[in-house]
Amino acid sequence: MLKTFNPDFTNTVKEKLQRQFYMHLLGFEIKTIEIGLIEGTLPLEEKHKQHKGFAHGGVIATIADVVMGFAAVTLVPAQQHVVTSNLNISYLNPGVGTALFARGWVLKQGRRLNFCEAEIFSIDGSGQKNLVAKASATMAILAPPAATSQN
Secondary structure, eight states, X not given: OOOOSOTTHHHHHHHHXXXXXXXXXXXXXXXXXXXXXXXXXXXXXXXXXXXXXXXXXXXXXXXXXXXXXXXXXXXXXXXXXXXXXXXXXXXXXXXXXXXXXEEEEEEEEOSSEEEEEEEEEEEOTXXXXXXXXXXXEEEEEEOOOOXXXXX
């Protein structure tokens, strides 16, 4: 069972998301924030596609990283930070459709590391989802910098 060390995790995530400038550049939006779980969507535009018209692998990896990382953020105290220390992704199908849907969750919570997984789906015009990629990541928990002494 996952445990949050931040009773105000929803607001902490929302605040930190404001500083995710690359995510905003892409147009990715978080829709669900729960303990150990984040979901979001990206309307697919031409700028997100590679030369064959599929969602670019880097875009898919980025949104997988975002949902896994912020799933880990929901568990840590507000003053701590989470960074990706390892990311693996398997591309299963082309990302074609009108949008991408990403779901990331914490598989195993630890004191210094959280092990996360994600699934990325394409969504067609009728709302049908197709699994595009599965990802896993190790998220490292960073303590806030210690106050420095003037001595």
